[in-house]
Amino acid sequence: MSWLLRSLADQARGLRRGEVTSARLVEEALARIAALDPRIGAFVRITATQARAAAEAADRRLAAEGDGAPPVCGIPVGLKDVLCVEGVETCAGSRILQGFVPPYTATAVARLTAAGAVAVGTCNCDEFAMGSSTENSAYQITRNPHQLGRVPGGSSGGSAAAVAAGLVTASLGTDTGGSIRQPAALCGVVGFKPTYGRVSRFGVIAFASSLDQVGPLTRTVEDAALVYSTIAGHDPLDATSSRRPVDDPIAELALGVEGMRLGVPAEYVDGDLDPGVRREFEAACGRLAALGARIETVSLPSTRFALAAYYVIAPAEASSNLARMDGLRFGPGAPTAPSLRAAYEQARHAGFGPEVRRRIMLGTYALSSGYYDAYYRRAQQVRTLVAQDFGRVFERIDAILAPTSPTPAFPLGSRTEDPLAMYQSDVLTVPFSLAGVPAVSLPAGLSEGLPVGLQIATPAFQDARCLRVAAAFERAAGVAAPPALAREPVG
């Protein structure tokens, strides 16, 4: 079996025992990308020269430090195209940033590479992280490695597909309303959105600043904990970064769920769920009960307003964040514009895709005079309601269980003409984003051959508990098998 299909923890052990080198892992990753990615489209950019140099440095460090080297040292990783890397073109999946080469590196990336992880390339995503299918990138679509005619989810679809296909061992994504968890669920991998403020947003090309959060996508829960531990913690470069000490998820992973009270929100399972998703979710609850957890029905009544509040708040913040994109210093430019205003309009029209334009319009409308109170202010008040719901439930419940997505991966193109149908993909992930609490998605079975995700959420800053519950489930259910495509012989 390819080393790239083993867990990060296994690879780390192999590196320390001398069974493999970082150079070999990286060559294997590059070979697998060359062989398999033309069918998937997970990567928009490969940084082979830098990766090979970083792998050699990681091997020297492993030789010098042995067990003292960080767990991610020498591990090949992928980075979502919204994470700035100094000297590497970073476009957020948008034509308006084509040619943008950041002069600095996102803190999450800097921490990962400082610990010796080797970035092999940039993963495709929906433009400015706006989407649930990775069909909105200006550069390419990404396909689900389980069934190539299906979407990988989004917006971190490239990051999820790359891990699912064993092109890299781990990747970083960002999650605003579900953009790590939903693609993780659809691709059959683990995706963790930490507490808002737990991982620095410095160097992340912003979508909605009060919601955006960086997190890992990996093959196992332990791997997610290892990457999370590497990137979490206070950063003076991000004013919303928390100063609280980071909990240690590794120490808690083995503690299990016996005696824990786990809540299933009635509103999340009463709605339209794919029958296979419902079946696997109920089986997952049963498995956790068998491990000694008490499963209880809880109520989050404001959930019914959450998606509407999100689709006002996030576009409003996006319209403000994206106002800086003039498309003139890089991007399409405006060679025939007769005035400065026309130059902005020409460049922004050519530079933004239809979904980004739609959300900028929606956000501008919600913030404009006469509509602000009815939409934006009201949505923020509803956000308070949603957060209060969670606060009440978490007074007596240790963690919340829910399906990650109401359906498995849907066919490519099936929702692109229907924005509302696409937005519904986020209905089970958005409430946790509004409340700012940590939430993880991990594989919980298959529906007609397609992965189903189990979502687990805990109170803010209880990230370690979130991963502990996930690890207990994973030990009982087993790590999900990679898709058939990932097991094809390469080279």
Added chain:
Amino acid sequence: MPIDGGTVRHVSGLARLGLEDAEVDRAAEQLAVILDAVDHLQAADIRGLDPTLRVGDPGTPCRADQVEPSLPVERALAGASGREANLLRVAAIQ
């Protein structure tokens, strides 16, 4: 909620999106559908509630008010396609 072409043009202008005439009707249709869907926010009982502008730790921490090294000019301009002195050079507006 109906939204007319004039409103779409106004919002497009505010956002400097330069929508073309042929795109306005389609945008009006799609925005109306989305606004209809978010309109049930009006049914939420938000009496007496403050808006949540951010989650996580409260307050904005400030660092000491001291000058520290920042991004050097050469690095800041390293990605510029055109340069004049310490400025980015772009194509002239006609």
